[in-house]
Amino acid sequence: MRIGAHVSSAGGPHLVFERAWAIGAEAVQLFIGAPQQWKLPTLTDEQVDRFNRVRVASGMPVFFHGVYLMNFGSQDPAILEKSQASLLAYHRYAGRMGIVGTIFHVGSHLGAGFDGAMVERIAGLLSAVLEDDASNPALLILENNAGQGNCIGGRFGELGAIVRAMGSPPRVGICLDTCHAYAMGYDIATPAGLDATLEEFDRELGLKRLVAVHANDTKLPIGTFRDRHENIGDGHLGFDGFRTLICHPAFADVPFLLEVPGVNGGGPDAENVQRLKLLRSEAGLDSPGLPPLDDIRRAAES
Ligand SMILES: [Zn+2]
Numbered sequence: 001m002r003i004g005a006h007v008s009s010a011g012g013p014h015l016v017f018e019r020a021w022a023i024g025a026e027a028v029q030l031f032i033g034a035p036q037q038w039k040l041p042t043l044t045d046e047q048v049d050r051f052n053r054v055r056v057a058s059g060m061p062v063f064f065h066g067v068y069l070m071n072f073g074s075q076d077p078a079i080l081e082k083s084q085a086s087l088l089a090y091h092r093y094a095g096r097m098g099i100v101g102t103i104f105h106v107g108s109h110l111g112a113g114f115d116g117a118m119v120e121r122i123a124g125l126l127s128a129v130l131e132d133d134a135s136n137p138a139l140l141i142l143e144n145n146a147g148q149g150n151c152i153g154g155r156f157g158e159l160g161a162i163v164r165a166m167g168s169p170p171r172v173g174i175c176l177d178t179c180h181a182y183a184m185g186y187d188i189a190t191p192a193g194l195d196a197t198l199e200e201f202d203r204e205l206g207l208k209r210l211v212a213v214h215a216n217d218t219k220l221p222i223g224t225f226r227d228r229h230e231n232i233g234d235g236h237l238g239f240d241g242f243r244t245l246i247c248h249p250a251f252a253d254v255p256f257l258l259e260v261p262g263v264n265g266g267g268p269d270a271e272n273v274q275r276l277k278l279l280r281s282e283a284g285l286d287s288p289g290l291p292p293l294d295d296i297r298r299a300a301e302s
């Protein structure tokens, strides 16, 4: 099992590997544009090549996170068009950059309700992104949310309805955010609660679609429908909760990606990586190890 983190791509996407290495992360999530803007990412061929060289040298699996503005549940055609264009742009770069897939939030139905027509429309928009290029191996990765407001996909059944309406294609994965799941009322902090949660996940989505975990503790108790990430062990999931998660065989090959505030408020940091690694080693699980930093730096220069 790999312990990874969301890392800044400021200054160039190839820099994420050195930054990940510096905090001990073994897998990476990044944005390739400003997450609060519609502006489509524009990377040069040189940037893509350089990223690929360093990615290979690092041995790290990499995930994109899509922009936050996307909303596939909107009734506004302009928003739907922009959402689809943004996801498609990320998906195309994902294919060229050896990215596992783009993790994104489906959005909110804004009060319109999550009915059959809504499911069909979302499925159609997402399917068109996949159909853009059947040879693009990257996944579209839907993330569960905290159930706040009218958000779609807090319950696995909602995500399952969308995936089934798409025809259950193999290039769709799921990212399970631990903070969001707990906010939604899934008691993943206890062995019995986690088993029940994963049974529901398996029934609605199939465990084989689980390709990433957003490993975040939460500032709030279970079932509060609010999305407030906390550092590992300092929140309501706590060290016992993360021990339960790490020990569960369903996560054996699923990277844990931190999106925590950080002990100094600067985002995922060495301390949070270390906390998860400690639980992993207590559980007797293997560490993939990291290549020497010089290998990563040399690949960036070559
Ligand atoms: Zn997340």
Ligand SMILES: [Zn+2]
Pocket (backbone or CB within 6 Å): 177, 179, 180, 227, 228, 229
């Ligand atoms: Zn969140």
